[in-house]
Amino acid sequence: MRSQRPDILALVILMAAAGSPAELRAETGPGLGIPMDSARVSAMNLTVLPDGTGLPPGSGRADTGAEADASCPALAAVRPAGSGGPNDALVGGSGTLATQQPVKTVGSYWPYATTVFDYIRRAMPYQAPGSLSADEVYAVTAYLLYENGIIEAGEIVNARSLPRIRMPNRDGFHNPYQPSMEQPDP
Amino acid sequence: MSRGDAMLPVAGNGLLDRRLFLKGGMAGIAALSFGRASAASGARPEWARAPGSPMSGYGGRSPFEAHVQRTAIVSQPGTAGSGASRTPLEHLEGTITPNGLMFERHHSGVPAIDPERHRLMIHGRVQRPLEFSMDVLERYPRVTRLHFLECSGNSGAMAVSPQAPDQSCGALHGLVSACEFTGVPLSVLLDEAGLDAGAAWVVAEGDDSARLVRSVPLAKALDDALVVMYQNGERLRPENGYPIRLFLPGFEGNMSVKWLRRLYVTDQPAMSKDETSRYSDLQPDGSARLFTFSMAVKSVITSPSPGLDLAGPGLYEISGLAWSGSGAIRQVEVSADGGASWAPAHLESPVLPRHLTRFRAPWDWNGGPAMLMSRALDDGGAVQPGRSEWLASHGGRSFYHYNAIQAWAIDEDGRSRNAYA
Numbered sequence: 001m002r003s004q005r006p007d008i009l010a011l012v013i014l015m016a017a018a019g020s021p022a023e024l025r026a027e028t029g030p031g032l033g034i035p036m037d038s039a040r041v042s043a044m045n046l047t048v049l050p051d052g053t054g055l056p057p058g059s060g061r062a063d064t065g066a067e068a069d070a071s072c073p074a075l076a077a078v079r080p081a082g083s084g085g086p087n088d089a090l091v092g093g094s095g096t097l098a099t100q101q102p103v104k105t106v107g108s109y110w111p112y113a114t115t116v117f118d119y120i121r122r123a124m125p126y127q128a129p130g131s132l133s134a135d136e137v138y139a140v141t142a143y144l145l146y147e148n149g150i151i152e153a154g155e156i157v158n159a160r161s162l163p164r165i166r167m168p169n170r171d172g173f174h175n176p177y178q179p180s181m182e183q184p185d186p
Numbered sequence: 187m188s189r190g191d192a193m194l195p196v197a198g199n200g201l202l203d204r205r206l207f208l209k210g211g212m213a214g215i216a217a218l219s220f221g222r223a224s225a226a227s228g229a230r231p232e233w234a235r236a237p238g239s240p241m242s243g244y245g246g247r248s249p250f251e252a253h254v255q256r257t258a259i260v261s262q263p264g265t266a267g268s269g270a271s272r273t274p275l276e277h278l279e280g281t282i283t284p285n286g287l288m289f290e291r292h293h294s295g296v297p298a299i300d301p302e303r304h305r306l307m308i309h310g311r312v313q314r315p316l317e318f319s320m321d322v323l324e325r326y327p328r329v330t331r332l333h334f335l336e337c338s339g340n341s342g343a344m345a346v347s348p349q350a351p352d353q354s355c356g357a358l359h360g361l362v363s364a365c366e367f368t369g370v371p372l373s374v375l376l377d378e379a380g381l382d383a384g385a386a387w388v389v390a391e392g393d394d395s396a397r398l399v400r401s402v403p404l405a406k407a408l409d410d411a412l413v414v415m416y417q418n419g420e421r422l423r424p425e426n427g428y429p430i431r432l433f434l435p436g437f438e439g440n441m442s443v444k445w446l447r448r449l450y451v452t453d454q455p456a457m458s459k460d461e462t463s464r465y466s467d468l469q470p471d472g473s474a475r476l477f478t479f480s481m482a483v484k485s486v487i488t489s490p491s492p493g494l495d496l497a498g499p500g501l502y503e504i505s506g507l508a509w510s511g512s513g514a515i516r517q518v519e520v521s522a523d524g525g526a527s528w529a530p531a532h533l534e535s536p537v538l539p540r541h542l543t544r545f546r547a548p549w550d551w552n553g554g555p556a557m558l559m560s561r562a563l564d565d566g567g568a569v570q571p572g573r574s575e576w577l578a579s580h581g582g583r584s585f586y587h588y589n590a591i592q593a594w595a596i597d598e599d600g601r602s603r604n605a606y607a
Binding site: 028029033035037038040044046049050051073098102104109110111118122126172174177 | 264265268293294307308309314315316317318319322325326327370373374375377378379389391395396397398399403448450452454456457458459462463466468470471472473474475476477478479583
């Protein structure tokens with residue numbers, strides 16, 4: 001421990017130098033993070049970006065994905081809005097967004113098909129997330145896209161095809177966020 | 187200011203000068219209004235006739251306060267932990283929410299994380315992908331901040347219910363809490379990893395079984411974001427993100443990812459389920475706004491409010507909370523006549539940016555019907571809108587980011603009821 005004391009002293013001096021009289025703000029740390037190699041990063045990274053970055057090898061089709069419906073309570077919401085499962089409807093709602101009773105589903109609302117894969121892989125099935133293989137996640141993704149009339153029953157969904165699928169509401173979103181909208185603390 | 191001056195109304199239906207309760211003005215009035223003598227008997231109550239309880243390792247509340255609980259606890263059908271519980275705002279004072287009463291919003295229950303096995307990972311557009319054990323994070327410099335945290339769905343029933351929901355202040359507006367948060371500035375950790383060119387977003391992921399994920403603008407991550415370990419001086423509770431959570435002052439609560447496990451630096455937002463299909467704001471024309479991060483200026487009267495009945499005509503203190511995700515509260519006005527006239531409320535110091543501010547105003551209730559309202563203004567000049575004004579600009583099809591003026595209707599029996607005004 002003794003050898004680290006000069007580091008801590010340097011840190012304190014740095015913090016004092018950086019802080020205004022009103023506020024002392026930590027600017028630097030002791031540098032103790034452990035490097036991650038690319039294999040570790042790949043094993044831990046669950047995120048799929050809209051351009052397809054992060055999609056794993058594998059593929060699936062709607063007809064195989066439909067088999068999951070029988071065993072997955074969340075997929076009961078595939079059935080038409082109002083008659084299906086306990087949670088948000090997953091299918092239908094086309095043309096309702098500007099009405100008094102908008103129905104926001106994968107088909108009517110979600111802007112990116114990659115999000116469907118990302119969400120199923122990270123959070124579904126609800127009682128046992130992480131238990132599906134990549135092929136199974138692709139298949140359930142394909143099933144939801146097919147039920148919403150976005151792809152054909154036999155269409156193969158994989159890392160190449162999924163980012164190219166254009167969702168019906170892709171242009172329905174606008175992003176008003178500007179970093180300059182944030183006011184820094186006085 | 188003489189007591190006589192202070193008792194003169196400054197706005198309609200009995201609102202008095204906000205300075206009444208200051209400078210000792212209240213003392214004489216209290217004696218007039220509440221001057222009932224205590225019991226004449228000198229007999230000791232039972233708690234003073236024998237030694238009390240011993241010390242305890244971790245204190246609890248008086249059993250007489252056990253009724254103060256999180257409220258309106260609702261989970262998605264078929265689940266126990268995918269939903270929300272709310273802070274009972276009307277039973278609390280000051281500005282700090284006790285840890286056991288901070289609101290909850292979980293998407294797949296509360297994970298039981300072993301801190302020895304938990305890691306925080308930073309990777310993506312960085313020069314050095316890094317991971318941190320919880321022991322290592324202990325060695326990093328920390329800062330402490332007072333801030334509110336509000337779910338963007340807070341008060342949403344007021345946006346979409348045809349009739350004003352007959353609920354308490356906490357049930358309606360209790361998806362907001364405020365605490366003292368202590369943690370490591372995220373900028374310190376990102377600096378150690380070294381940002382690459384093109385870094386623009388930080389995609390934050392939790393270690394719950396939903397692996398909840400939100401994309402945070404890099405500017406916010408470098409400005410005032412914290413990796414929080416302590417809340418109100420003690421370790422985070424499991425339901426608040428133990429052992430670490432992200433905290434983004436002023437931003438919608440869902441982005442302050444609990445049980446933080448991974449920070450993925452990217453050139454684009456992940457467009458995750460929660461930031462596209464869920465926490466986006468549907469507009470009247472059917473389009474939707476993404477990334478409406480900052481919580482708007484807002485206030486609510488916590489007392490009187492439904493469940494806190496007035497005992498009869500006389501002097502009362504109207505008290506409530508005001509906050510803004512963009513900065514500090516500059517002014518709160520209160521009305522007792524449904525917005526026909528307004529009086530400035532007293533703001534309790536310190537008034538801090540992105541923290542709850544407690545406001546107070548004295549009120550001489552004449553026993554007749556009244557409509558209590560509060561209206562906040564922040565230091566950026568934003569004013570809390572009326573409900574019809576909010577609905578006109580948001581369309582009433584989306585319930586996120588509802589910040590309109592709240593009205594409590596007081597009847598002649600002294601009961602408060604939620605009202606659309």
